Amino acid sequence: xxxxxxxxxxxxxxxxxxxxxxxxxxxxxxxxxxxxxxxxxxxxxxxxxxxxxxxxxxxxxxxxxxxxxxxxxxxxxxxxxxxxxxxxxxxxxxxxxxxxxxxxxxxxxxxxxxxxxxxxxxxxxxxxxxxxxxxxxxxxxxxxxxxxxxxxxxxxxxxxxxxxxxxxxxxxxxxxxxxxxxxxxxxxxxxxxxxxxxxxxxxxxxxxxxxxxxxxxxxxxxxxxxxxxxxxxxxxxxxxxxxxxxxxxxxxxxxxxxxxxxxxxxxxxxxxxxxxxxxxxxxxxxxxxxxxxxx
Amino acid sequence: xxxxxxxxxxxxxxxxxxxxxxxxxxxxxxxxxxxxxxxxxxxxxxxxxxxxxxxxxxxxxxxxxxxxxxxxxxxxxxxxxxxxxxxxxxxxxxxxxxxxxxxxxxxxxxxxxxxxxxxxxxxxxxxxxxxxxxxxxxxxxxxxxxxxxxxxxxxxxxxxxxxxxxxxxxxxxxxxxxxxxxxxxxxxxxxxxxxxxxxxxxxxxxxxxxxxxxxxxxxxxxxxxxxxxxxxxxxxxxxxxxxxxxxxxxxxxxxxxxxxxxxxxxxxxxxxxxxxxxxxxxxxxxxxxxxxxxxxxxxxxxxxxxxxxxxxxxxxx
Amino acid sequence: xxxxxxxxxxxxxxxxxxxxxxxxxxxxxxxxxxxxxxxxxxxxxxxxxxxxxxxxxxxxxxxxxxxxxxxxxxxxxxxxxxxxxxxxxxxxxxxxxxxxxxxxxxxxxxxxxxxxxxxxxxxxxxxxxxxxxxxxxxxxxxxxxxxxxxxxxxxxxxxxxxxxxxxxxxxxxxxxxxxxxxxxxxxxxxxxxxxxxxxxxxxxxxxxxxxxxxxxxxxxxxxxxxxxxxxxxxxxxxxxxxxxxxxxxxxxxxxxxxxxxxxxxxxxxxxxxxxxxxxxxxxxxxxxxxxxxxxxxxxxxxxxxxxxxxxxxxxxxxxxxxxxxxxxxxxxxxxxxxxxxxxxxxxxx
Numbered sequence: 001x002x003x004x005x006x007x008x009x010x011x012x013x014x015x016x017x018x019x020x021x022x023x024x025x026x027x028x029x030x031x032x033x034x035x036x037x038x039x040x041x042x043x044x045x046x047x048x049x050x051x052x053x054x055x056x057x058x059x060x061x062x063x064x065x066x067x068x069x070x071x072x073x074x075x076x077x078x079x080x081x082x083x084x085x086x087x088x089x090x091x092x093x094x095x096x097x098x099x100x101x102x103x104x105x106x107x108x109x110x111x112x113x114x115x116x117x118x119x120x121x122x123x124x125x126x127x128x129x130x131x132x133x134x135x136x137x138x139x140x141x142x143x144x145x146x147x148x149x150x151x152x153x154x155x156x157x158x159x160x161x162x163x164x165x166x167x168x169x170x171x172x173x174x175x176x177x178x179x180x181x182x183x184x185x186x187x188x189x190x191x192x193x194x195x196x197x198x199x200x201x202x203x204x205x206x207x208x209x210x211x212x213x214x215x216x217x218x219x220x221x222x223x224x225x226x227x228x229x230x231x232x233x234x235x236x237x238x239x240x241x242x243x244x245x246x247x248x249x250x251x252x253x254x255x256x257x258x259x260x261x262x263x264x265x266x267x268x269x270x271x272x273x274x275x276x277x278x279x280x281x282x283x284x285x286x287x288x289x290x291x292x293x294x295x
Numbered sequence: 296x297x298x299x300x301x302x303x304x305x306x307x308x309x310x311x312x313x314x315x316x317x318x319x320x321x322x323x324x325x326x327x328x329x330x331x332x333x334x335x336x337x338x339x340x341x342x343x344x345x346x347x348x349x350x351x352x353x354x355x356x357x358x359x360x361x362x363x364x365x366x367x368x369x370x371x372x373x374x375x376x377x378x379x380x381x382x383x384x385x386x387x388x389x390x391x392x393x394x395x396x397x398x399x400x401x402x403x404x405x406x407x408x409x410x411x412x413x414x415x416x417x418x419x420x421x422x423x424x425x426x427x428x429x430x431x432x433x434x435x436x437x438x439x440x441x442x443x444x445x446x447x448x449x450x451x452x453x454x455x456x457x458x459x460x461x462x463x464x465x466x467x468x469x470x471x472x473x474x475x476x477x478x479x480x481x482x483x484x485x486x487x488x489x490x491x492x493x494x495x496x497x498x499x500x501x502x503x504x505x506x507x508x509x510x511x512x513x514x515x516x517x518x519x520x521x522x523x524x525x526x527x528x529x530x531x532x533x534x535x536x537x538x539x540x541x542x543x544x545x546x547x548x549x550x551x552x553x554x555x556x557x558x559x560x561x562x563x564x565x566x567x568x569x570x571x572x573x574x575x576x577x578x579x580x581x582x583x584x585x586x587x588x589x590x591x592x593x594x595x596x597x598x599x600x601x602x603x604x605x606x607x608x609x610x611x612x
Numbered sequence: 613x614x615x616x617x618x619x620x621x622x623x624x625x626x627x628x629x630x631x632x633x634x635x636x637x638x639x640x641x642x643x644x645x646x647x648x649x650x651x652x653x654x655x656x657x658x659x660x661x662x663x664x665x666x667x668x669x670x671x672x673x674x675x676x677x678x679x680x681x682x683x684x685x686x687x688x689x690x691x692x693x694x695x696x697x698x699x700x701x702x703x704x705x706x707x708x709x710x711x712x713x714x715x716x717x718x719x720x721x722x723x724x725x726x727x728x729x730x731x732x733x734x735x736x737x738x739x740x741x742x743x744x745x746x747x748x749x750x751x752x753x754x755x756x757x758x759x760x761x762x763x764x765x766x767x768x769x770x771x772x773x774x775x776x777x778x779x780x781x782x783x784x785x786x787x788x789x790x791x792x793x794x795x796x797x798x799x800x801x802x803x804x805x806x807x808x809x810x811x812x813x814x815x816x817x818x819x820x821x822x823x824x825x826x827x828x829x830x831x832x833x834x835x836x837x838x839x840x841x842x843x844x845x846x847x848x849x850x851x852x853x854x855x856x857x858x859x860x861x862x863x864x865x866x867x868x869x870x871x872x873x874x875x876x877x878x879x880x881x882x883x884x885x886x887x888x889x890x891x892x893x894x895x896x897x898x899x900x901x902x903x904x905x906x907x908x909x910x911x912x913x914x915x916x917x918x919x920x921x922x923x924x925x926x927x928x929x930x931x932x933x934x935x936x937x938x939x940x941x942x943x944x945x946x947x948x949x950x951x952x953x954x955x956x957x958x959x960x961x
Contacts, residue, residue, distance in 0.1 A: 137317065142588075153325045
């Protein structure tokens with residue numbers, strides 16, 4: 001007893017046990033690019049959510065005589081579309097559906113894909129083979145093709161877009177979750193926990209989820225940009241959101257004929273998609289380095 | 296190597312079957328009766344029943360699948376509802392045009408992506424690195440269907456230098472490598488090249504940067520190798536991964552060109568697909584997706600085998 | 613003794629004469645799968661018929677080159693991997709018959725080599741130590757954990773709330789020991805538990821282990837490739853080669869005279885401080901053969917300098933060495949009438 005306590009050696013420098021997330025937040029806040037992008041994305045989301053309270057024109061109000069007015073036209077700071085509707089208003093309102101359909105599938109796929117990946121990675125064997133071989137089949141489609149295939153079969157509509165995009169993003173997330181889980185599963189502390197009599201669910205809850213969710217989450221954030229582009233792309237093709245709803249992809253499509261009349265107004269909805277997707281990508285990169293996740 | 300090839304081939308088979316099942320089911324997850332898409336609206340009940348049995352739609356699903364896949368294996372993908380021509384003919388003509396576009400885009404994208412990525416990885420953490428990273432992230436973030444429109448606005452509408460539509464003068468027709476045709480290829484190929492430039496540059500940058508930070512590079516310098524010889528070692532280590540990324544991108548280009556082809560009215564598989572969607576031409580839709588996805592599966596297989604052939608670390612047992 | 617037993621909460625059932633754990637003919641073959649349908653194309657015979665017993669309160673050292681099946685044996689003893697064949701008897705109760713895995717794991721705990729990989733990086737060390745007691749429904753797991761941290765020399769006020777990356781390797785291994793002890797085990801398996809530590813830290817941890825053994829009346833199975841360490845801590849030593857036991861016996865006996873040529877070459881490979889005792893040529897040439905397809909007969913015959921035809925033809929049985937019943941070796945040289953040219957001379961001695 002005495003010998004045991006006497007052998008205390010101050011081997012490691014004393015570090016205050018700072019929580020993991022405090023460190024992540026600190027590192028993230030030191031990254032000016034990521035912070036800027038976070039602010040922009042936040043503003044886009046807020047303006048979309050609170051669009052009705054911003055004192056904008058009615059985004060559905062058409063006017064035959066005020067069609068395709070250029071940027072800076074009195075009363076229409078960003079001009080009007082092919083039906084004479086206010087572009088500024090439609091762009092801000094357009095964020096509602098575009099962001100919703102662009103982000104929600106990744107959130108859904110994050111939960112579903114993680115669950116599949118965790119089960120496959122922890123259980124191994126036949127269960128793993130069953131889940132992962134199915135995932136392989138869906139993975140065999142390029143994501144654009146799969147989204148278009150499912151969407152075109154289901155038909156246009158917001159719910160159908162959500163369903164098809166969620167299906168597209170479950171397999172990649174499941175793959176990442178599976179490999180993260182399998183590598184954590186092989187560590188000795190899982191064996192130690194099993195030796196302590198922990199059941200599978202307890203071990204997944206206490207010892208695995210906390211260690212794999214970070215990398216899966218970062219990976220999922222890197223998919224949001226692709227999902228945005230795809231979601232708007234489906235509407236652009238006419239198999240996403242239906243007119244006359246304001247949605248960036250759909251607006252880009254209906255304004256295509258206007259490129260000879262008023263090209264820069266026609267390009268605006270796409271610019272919004274581009275800015276959002278760029279910010280989402282940079283945000284994801286910032287998050288990745290703040291969370292110390294390696295590729 | 297041979298056993299690896301065989302094993303990889305055996306592995307691809309169930310994936311291909313799975314892909315075909317999904318393509319088959321597409322028609323059946325479509326809301327409503329698949330028959331309504333084929334039949335005129337005023338068809339009588341007898342006509343519908345006759346059609347149903349003619350298409351085998353009265354049989355159980357697995358049987359329908361077996362019949363469908365059996366015919367597909369023989370090259371019979373049914374007839375297009377809109378044009379009445381065999382789906383297989385339509386699809387293969389379109390795939391040829393898509394491949395032309397995808398290869399042209401690769402020819403633009405891969406050298407640029409490799410060059411930028413290598414330089415950024417070599418000059419890690421310099422202003423140049425940051426510039427390339429910015430270009431790369433812009434490339435992967437841009438919705439390419441919008442970029443296509445912007446390029447049309449600039450080069451066709453404003454400057455009038457290049458045509459905005461079609462694959463040649465006077466609409467469709469056979470492709471030839473002359474000035475009039477190539478002019479039509481430039482804008483869609485450049486548009487399509489932007490995303491792979493970003494992806495290839497990003498991958499190669501990370502790859503080269505990592506290799507340069509490995510101990511063996513230090514050892515090579517310590518051994519007294521000339522700089523150019525060290526570079527050769529680095530390139531050789533980066534090559535397998537870089538090649539496989541490019542191979543996969545080629546596959547993605549074929550699938551990803553759908554939206555671009557719509558923007559430029561390029562008569563490829565994507566254009567065909569969007570027409571099929573627009574006209575609810577289900578056999579055409581099903582056949583196009585099947586062919587494209589099988590092509591992608593085949594591309595993955597080729598990439599894997601090629602990578603195994605050049606990368607000594609992949610066991611060939 | 614009686615006090616520590618009461619403290620450990622688990623009753624001694626078989627009495628002092630009953631070995632704490634008996635391993636009977638343990639076998640574990642890992643399939644090497646290949647092909648799409650996961651056909652079993654080959655098997656690695658990681659552990660191939662290993663038998664031994666560990667008496668209460670003693671320390672059994674297990675030595676051998678990497679890949680000889682030491683760690684697999686350890687994991688079999690604690691039920692982390694399933695036995696293909698053979699049986700385990702824990703204090704008279706057979707696993708699968710009298711007791712289940714759950715009961716076995718209450719009595720047997722393990723400390724792993726990689727101190728970092730064996731602690732969850734997202735849990736404070738007090739939570740890691742308290743996890744087992746919590747699962748088992750023991751009283752006041754956190755308090756118990758803090759007591760144990762103090763016992764292994766880590767002041768709970770300073771260390772309890774730290775994360776593994778804020779500790780040194782030696783400190784982490786102390787945490788792992790506390791974690792094992794939190795389950796109130798009677799047998800602790802130490803799988804290369806000190807191998808990754810600096811020499812000075814290693815000595816401290818070994819002393820700690822000796823103290824804890826006395827204090828809690830523990831029994832150890834100590835796995836290591838370091839013969840000096842094994843000699844320091846073990847009462848008996850078991851030598852493994854390619855999944856089999858080649859020699860087992862009291863430490864002094866084996867350290868004084870190695871009966872099996874493999875054991876002898878292992879000891880010859882040990883660095884010596886005595887300049888007169890230095891070997892000029894490497895005692896063991898080459899790598900161990902592939903356990904997928906182990907050599908016939910005596911598995912060591914491909915590398916043994918005494919190998920003769922009989923060694924490849926027939927597997928030697930464990931036989932008594934030097935008239936001492938506790939000392940056994942599996943070598944034809946020590947088996948009278950085996951047909952090995954040295955066997956009879958050995959018998960005559």
